[in-house]
Amino acid sequence: MDSLIVTDTVVPLPASPAHRKADGSLPTPRPRAGHFAWIDIRGLAEGERNAYLQAALHHRVDGIVSDDPAVLADLPPTVRRVLVVDSAADQVKPGAADVVIGEGTPASAEDAEGGVHVVVSDAPTLTVACQLVREVDWTLLTFTDPTKIPLEIVIAAAENSTGRTVTVVNDITDAGIVALVLEHGSDGVLLKPRSASDIATLQGLIDGTADHLELVELIVDSIEHIGIGERACIDTCSLLEPDEGVLVGSFSTGLFLSCSETHPLPYMPTRPFRWNAAAVHSYVLGPDNRTRYVSELRAGMPVLAVRSDGSVREVRIGRVKIERRPLISINAFTPDGRLINLIAQDDWHVRLLGPGGSVNNVTELTRGDRLTGYAPSASRHVGLPITEFCDER
Template sequence: MKEIWLLVESESWDEVKEMLKDAIEIGFDGAVLREDFIKKAEKLGRMQLIPIERSLISVKSAEDQTKAIESGDVVVLRFEDWKVIPLENIVAMKKHGKVIAAVDSIEDAKLALTTLEKGADGIAVSGDRETLRKYYELVKNRIESVKLVKGKITEIRPLGVGERVCIDTVTLMFPGEGMLVGNRSGFMFLVASESEESEYVSSRPFRVNAGSVNAYLKAGDKTKYLAELKAGDEVEIVRYDGNARKSFVGRVKIERRPLILIRAEAEGEEGSIILQNAETIKLVNPSGKHISVSEIRPGDEVLVWLGRGARHFGVEVDEFILER
């Protein structure tokens, strides 16, 4: 996830303190401030603090660009004349540490976060509480697009009993939203949140009953095994139209339940998912409607995501792999 930092250049501790309090309450990741203020700042709340004297680089020349690339830790870059090319070079060539771009407007922030598609690791900003909140919303609640395609169900088969994973998030979800899960890292199903009322149980709009412990979960550019998830882990909530947002795990429940295998085909690819065999467990169709696993039939269409690369420790790599 992209980071947002407070950049404080004031020499007045009273001014710095008020800005720090706002940033901590809003949820900023860190702050760049005078080194002699760091000890005082540590008492206000938990966030990463770095000295402005050793972290802020004004990029005016090729030498400054090289200095930023060779810095091994967090580096905050200020471009005297806002130019895309120096940031592109630094993002592309920097191998260690983080690139945080100091920006003065929402437009510059959007540009910094998307340069070379990857973008800077985050932005550093200053301003009053409302300004800081607007930047935070841009960075942390930024809508990212996920390409979903139609998959046609080819097989439905009840299995025996096994362990399945419920993911309770710190975010409320809505009908048509869920998470991408599958037995293949390159073929995942949109598993619906429990945001719909049921005849038998109340809705749990913070929950996705995601599948068997072996399955992959898409979380941004990485995948995670469901069995590995724990409180505080970052997850991705995906809507039927492809819009996505970030959230975090509040609790994971692994319980033994009867399971069902569902297999589908999309664009010449085949994938499967193993879910709990219960009427409250649902996939999502192309119109955003939830379909219960107790009602789904061969030939029905559901939304899936196709990834083309192999995965090693959750990261996409270019190598041969065959998953069935």
């Protein structure tokens, strides 16, 4: 039997006999298909409850949690109906719910998946949570202490199990942290909203930003050395891949994929957390398809790290360094014939990514060279895409 050390306590990690196949082998772990959100409507007045239900359905929240079967009865099949019962012995009528959660003791129903709510407040209750998370379909977790260490331990215990974990969160900020614990985080979060807008914000957090961008091939038209100006280096709180960078450019409708300092350089070590971004007026693409000026960036802000295949992730800025340096202006054409621009530091060690993740030093670019970029059709107003006439040159 596997085990997990929790301070001075050994937590056993058994596979429930009920979950073994007939031949004694373990079932195939359920794939982790991304995070999801549940909304808790218990104890709400009818008017408030109905408003939250409408918001949850509109934003396609995964599940609604109630202790009243009548409230769940009229919900459409697009949402998971989660019924919480006081005792595993409570009788649940057929068709009343998709998931039945027992308080402290696993519950089940003939035509619904079973689960349990565990309040983790000390080492013994943590041991119980680590056992149950491998035995039931759904484990709803409430942690009484602000530290996320107990959640990390439960997530580790749940590895390769067939069940799902759902963690009760206090607010939107807490939900964002819980979703990232041990990288993949709790499978789901349960929030009792304070307003309908909380539901929209929570589902937006769960959906996250786009995980892929359609990058295009840019054709270099001209290069010009333009003298002194201010440029920025962006240092992040993440280690970057060799073909990973940020999308930057002078125009909102055409951005170049800059290269992180992950490749060897003469006279200095690699800095795999950094981009030598661009001049301070440049746009940088961030989450939610929003751009910001380089000069606006601050420690703690999010930006998108983009790889040459178009995959993206959100990373946080650790530091922005703005310094006066010689600058180089690079003009290139998008596939639809638009001329776009990037102004970067005029130095050999500043690089842009090209097709296939090729690395191109800006001082060695020539007309006709091919680079990788992003060419959205919409203009920008305060960083947000907007359909209006806008001539950038």
